[in-house]
Amino acid sequence: PANKKLLFLPGDGIGPEVMRQVRRVIDWLDRKRNVTFDVTEGLVGGAAIDAYGVPLKDETLADALAADAVMLGAVGGPKWDNPTDYTKRPEAGLLSLRKELGLFANLRPAVVFDALVDASTLKPEVIKGLDILIVRELTGGVYFGEPRGITDIGNGERRGVNTQVYTTSEIRRVARVAFELARKRGNKLHSMEKANVMESGLLWRQEVTKLHQEEFSDVTLEHMYADNGAMQLLKNPKQFDVIVTDNLFGDILSDEAAMMTGSLGMLPSASLGAPDANGNRKALYEPVHGSAPDIAGRDLANPCATLLSFAMCLRYSFNMDEEAKMLEKAVQNVLSGGMRTADIMAPGMARCSTTVMGDSILREL
Amino acid sequence: PANKKLLFLPGDGIGPEVMRQVRRVIDWLDRKRNVTFDVTEGLVGGAAIDAYGVPLKDETLADALAADAVMLGAVGGPKWDNPTDYTKRPEAGLLSLRKELGLFANLRPAVVFDALVDASTLKPEVIKGLDILIVRELTGGVYFGEPRGITDIGNGERRGVNTQVYTTSEIRRVARVAFELARKRGNKLHSMEKANVMESGLLWRQEVTKLHQEEFSDVTLEHMYADNGAMQLLKNPKQFDVIVTDNLFGDILSDEAAMMTGSLGMLPSASLGAPDANGNRKALYEPVHGSAPDIAGRDLANPCATLLSFAMCLRYSFNMDEEAKMLEKAVQNVLSGGMRTADIMAPGMARCSTTVMGDSILREL
Ligand SMILES: CC(C)[C@H](C(=O)O)[C@@H](O)C(=O)O
Ligand SMILES: CC(C)[C@H](C(=O)O)[C@@H](O)C(=O)O
Numbered sequence: 238p239a240n241k242k243l244l245f246l247p248g249d250g251i252g253p254e255v256m257r258q259v260r261r262v263i264d265w266l267d268r269k270r271n272v273t274f275d276v277t278e279g280l281v282g283g284a285a286i287d288a289y290g291v292p293l294k295d296e297t298l299a300d301a302l303a304a305d306a307v308m309l310g311a312v313g314g315p316k317w318d319n320p321t322d323y324t325k326r327p328e329a330g331l332l333s334l335r336k337e338l339g340l341f342a343n344l345r346p347a348v349v350f351d352a353l354v355d356a357s358t359l360k361p362e363v364i365k366g367l368d369i370l371i372v373r374e375l376t377g378g379v380y381f382g383e384p385r386g387i388t389d390i391g392n393g394e395r396r397g398v399n400t401q402v403y404t405t406s407e408i409r410r411v412a413r414v415a416f417e418l419a420r421k422r423g424n425k426l427h428s429m430e431k432a433n434v435m436e437s438g439l440l441w442r443q444e445v446t447k448l449h450q451e452e453f454s455d456v457t458l459e460h461m462y463a464d465n466g467a468m469q470l471l472k473n474p475k476q477f478d479v480i481v482t483d484n485l486f487g488d489i490l491s492d493e494a495a496m497m498t499g500s501l502g503m504l505p506s507a508s509l510g511a512p513d514a515n516g517n518r519k520a521l522y523e524p525v526h527g528s529a530p531d532i533a534g535r536d537l538a539n540p541c542a543t544l545l546s547f548a549m550c551l552r553y554s555f556n557m558d559e560e561a562k563m564l565e566k567a568v569q570n571v572l573s574g575g576m577r578t579a580d581i582m583a584p585g586m587a588r589c590s591t592t593v594m595g596d597s598i599l600r601e602l
Numbered sequence: 603p604a605n606k607k608l609l610f611l612p613g614d615g616i617g618p619e620v621m622r623q624v625r626r627v628i629d630w631l632d633r634k635r636n637v638t639f640d641v642t643e644g645l646v647g648g649a650a651i652d653a654y655g656v657p658l659k660d661e662t663l664a665d666a667l668a669a670d671a672v673m674l675g676a677v678g679g680p681k682w683d684n685p686t687d688y689t690k691r692p693e694a695g696l697l698s699l700r701k702e703l704g705l706f707a708n709l710r711p712a713v714v715f716d717a718l719v720d721a722s723t724l725k726p727e728v729i730k731g732l733d734i735l736i737v738r739e740l741t742g743g744v745y746f747g748e749p750r751g752i753t754d755i756g757n758g759e760r761r762g763v764n765t766q767v768y769t770t771s772e773i774r775r776v777a778r779v780a781f782e783l784a785r786k787r788g789n790k791l792h793s794m795e796k797a798n799v800m801e802s803g804l805l806w807r808q809e810v811t812k813l814h815q816e817e818f819s820d821v822t823l824e825h826m827y828a829d830n831g832a833m834q835l836l837k838n839p840k841q842f843d844v845i846v847t848d849n850l851f852g853d854i855l856s857d858e859a860a861m862m863t864g865s866l867g868m869l870p871s872a873s874l875g876a877p878d879a880n881g882n883r884k885a886l887y888e889p890v891h892g893s894a895p896d897i898a899g900r901d902l903a904n905p906c907a908t909l910l911s912f913a914m915c916l917r918y919s920f921n922m923d924e925e926a927k928m929l930e931k932a933v934q935n936v937l938s939g940g941m942r943t944a945d946i947m948a949p950g951m952a953r954c955s956t957t958v959m960g961d962s963i964l965r966e967l
Contacts, residue, residue, distance in 0.1 A: 313798075321804075328798050358728045358836055379744075379766060380799055387801050394770045397805030401744060401764040404755065431853070433678075433693050434745055436752050439686075440762030464853045467832070468861040471723055488796070488829045489854055496833040 241274045241555055244304040246297070246334075249283040249317075249327060250528025251538035251591075252310020258540040258595035259308060259547045262564060265602055270560060277304070281334070282312030282327030282528075292330030298337055306554035307334065307521040308547060311528035335375050338519040340508035341407070342414040343373040343487065344549075345525060347474075347494035350503055352572040356581050357499025364474060369494055370422065371480045372415040373487025375508055377407045378437075380484045401437045403483065408444040410511065415481035416453040423478030425457045429466040429486055441483065463490065470494055495525050502526055502539030502580040503568075505546035507553055520554045522546040532579075536590040539578040541568050544598060567601035606639045606920055609669040611662070611699075614648040614682075614692060615893025616903035616956075617675020623905040623960035624673060624912045627929060630967055635925060642669070646699070647677025647692035647893075657695030663702055671919035672699070672886040673912060676893035700740050703884040705873035706772070707779040708738040708852065709914075710890060712839075712859035715868055717937040721946050722864025729839060734859055735787065736845045737780040738852025740873055742772045743802075745849045766802045768848065773809040775876065780846035781818040788843030790822045794831040794851055806848065828855065835859055860890050867891055867904030867945040868933075870911035872918055885919045887911040897944075901955040904943040906933050909963060932966035 243263075247253040266272040279285075279297040286292050292312070301307050312327040323329055334340070349357065349367040357364050382400030390396045412428070419426040428445045430438030442460055449458045461469065463486040469476065470493055482490060495504050504526070510519035524542030532538060545568060552561040576597050577586040589597070608628075612618040631637040644650075644662040651657050657677070666672050677692040688694055699705070714722065714732040722729050747765030755761045777793070784791040793810045795803030807825055814823045826834065828851040834841065835858055847855060860869050869891070875884035889907030897903060910933060917926040941962050942951040954962070 323801075323804075326798065332799070358724050358838075360723055360725055363723045382763075385801050387805050390769065395805055396767065396769045397800075397802035398747075399766040399800045399802045401766060402761060404761045405759045431850070433691065434697070435762075435764045436688075436750050437762035437764045439688075440752050440760055444760075464857040467854045467858040468866075471836075471858065471861045473723075485796070485850075486854070489832045489851070492829040493832040493836065493858060496836045501833075 242304045243274045243276045244300050244307045245276055245278040246281040247310040248281050248312045249314050250311055250530045250533040252528055254591050255538050255540040255543040256310045259543055261595055261599055281330045283314050283317040285330060286317055292327050293333050301334060306550050309521055309523040313528050314530040339510040340521055341376040342411050342509045343375040344507045345371040345491040347498050349498045350500050353500045353581055355583055359497055367474050369477045371491040371494060373491055374411045374483045377403055378484035403437050405444055408441050409448050412445045412448050412481055415479055416456050419456050419479040425478040427459050427461050427477055427480045429461050429463045429482040431463050433462055466490060503541045505542055505549050507549045522550040536592055537579050538591050539580050540591050540594055544568060567598045570601050571597045607669045608639045608641045609665050609672045610641055610643040611646040612675040613646050613677040614679050615676055615895045615898040617893055619956050620903050620905040620908040621675045624908055626960055626964055646695045648679050648682040650695060651682055657692050658698045666699060671915050674886055674888040678893050679895040704875040705886055706741045707776050707874045708740040709872045710736040710856040712863050714863045715865050718865045718946055720948055724862055732839050734842045736856040736859060738856055739776045739848045742768055743849035768802050770809055773806050774813050777810045777813050777846055780844055781821050784821050784844040790843040792824050792826050792842055792845045794826050794828045794847040796828050798827055831855055868906045870907055870914050872914045887915040901957055902944050903956050904945050905956050905959055909933060932963045935966050936962045
């Protein structure tokens, strides 16, 4: 697109300070690479609750719908832990964005950076060189299924209900994304569910199998129960290339995989919608880590995950593969040079702040 | 009870061969300790499908209901992977047993044996001395919730549905078991759900909080989202003492924790019902590992998990703490002596078969 429209939603906690580093890269692109973004900024999550009483204003949602891509920092924090009204929680803003933009495919790489092998609690030989991509379904399943809620059932008893539901087309569209990504990578896909216990998982398995036979028989497909998946990830993570799974299992398994890498502060994510007639997709990019309220505002956070999310944004939403690679390379070089924010600090390395990490990456660029 | 009624359900795969070692311990108890068990044996899972066409006969269920405790080997295998009819799967036999016996509290210890520290993919310093107890709710949630099923919704589309449901009393009774166990251990309980996304999880959090205030305020209680739990288990497992969680999260998180220990072939489990007027509970004991069809019938399997499950059986169902400890000690001594089945084999150790492992443990006793 000629006019590159980007919506910035820094959110809560460390969100604003890590997003500030992305601003600097955008300035650099403008000055040095002659690429100009039209950036709008908005509030989401707790910040939006404080300002407007809701975690996502209609106007902000409209801005998101009008943008080519959304860059999000993080949402949430104890301040807004409203235990009863779901619509008044920071998370609700993020969930609405996912649903309203139709971002059904959540790409979460679990990559071990060579310079950070020792940061993991796993043995180096188990994880060195690890490069998994988890594709998590993001707009269906138990996150959005109806009926849901808590009801009084008499005698002082209450009943809490959620519904896990998937349709053929919901399964096929996310599996398609996963198969296509597998083709560009190691050509191997693992699909995870609990088909041995849940009919929704059985449908998942059947539809993934069908799509495989119809269109992707060149990709190696394996099915795995999600509990076994949680074990196999630990036992031998390098057996995996791409993993596709539902919204809830994806939430758990991608966090497990992320923590395994020891590089949580380094991991980006992309959430993608369906391509329109011109091949453009709605998209939101955000770091895998959360809002880390305990260190917010202290210039301690690691901006790398957010910068790498912006690299994904450049690649997937703006077809700027060259610039994406430059940014990724810059991050890697700075790490190799020994710079470390507190979360990835190790003996013999140089501890630095969010800003100094940003400075160094800019310098590399 | 004067007459100690035990039902043996060896099941499939390596189930029969590991259960054979329990028989030997029972003989030993009879000969040397003057404790006699009245043992009945039955079929469950694939073995029952082969013999009777169903994974659990009514007669077998009746035997289970009449027994003081059930010892189960393992169920399942590719031979019986019936992808469409849930009632004809080996797993259905196990699920019926859990439900019909009312075994709502599943105790899964994740313990690292000193002799096996190196078997884990995690660094020794992270897991040495680890001793977590996961209490998984076992008769509710998405495993049994209605409505469920796959329906045709036209246009060649299908819809798969499962229902996650919990009531106040289901939550309270399993939380009570967990609080009581925490009191006997490190006095710390973590409760895990996704209260930020699921109302059933929100009810879970509220009821656990209430029970804590009412009866267990001396126990330290922390709530954690299940995805964060999956991360924290890896980041710093020793922060946990007892964890209580629902059926589905428990399935995943307990498998993650089990694999972390590197001692999967060593881990027992107990599934307990509500105490009756005399304080007796229905109970089923089984190893955490599965039926391992790939090594079945070859005298390769590790019988320790099943023997340790029997130790739990002695302790919880028959109040035989002394004999339980003797059996546990025997297993530990044999390990310290260097004996290893294939799954836990390490350089410098003596590799042995299922039978020889059994021999050695009997000799220790
Ligand atoms: C914040 C929360 C609603 C969210 C989720 O459960 O999806 C988060 O854990 C994530 O994985 O992005
Ligand atoms: C075999 C299967 C039905 C079972 C479960 O999902 O509960 C197993 O994974 C377990 O954890 O005992």
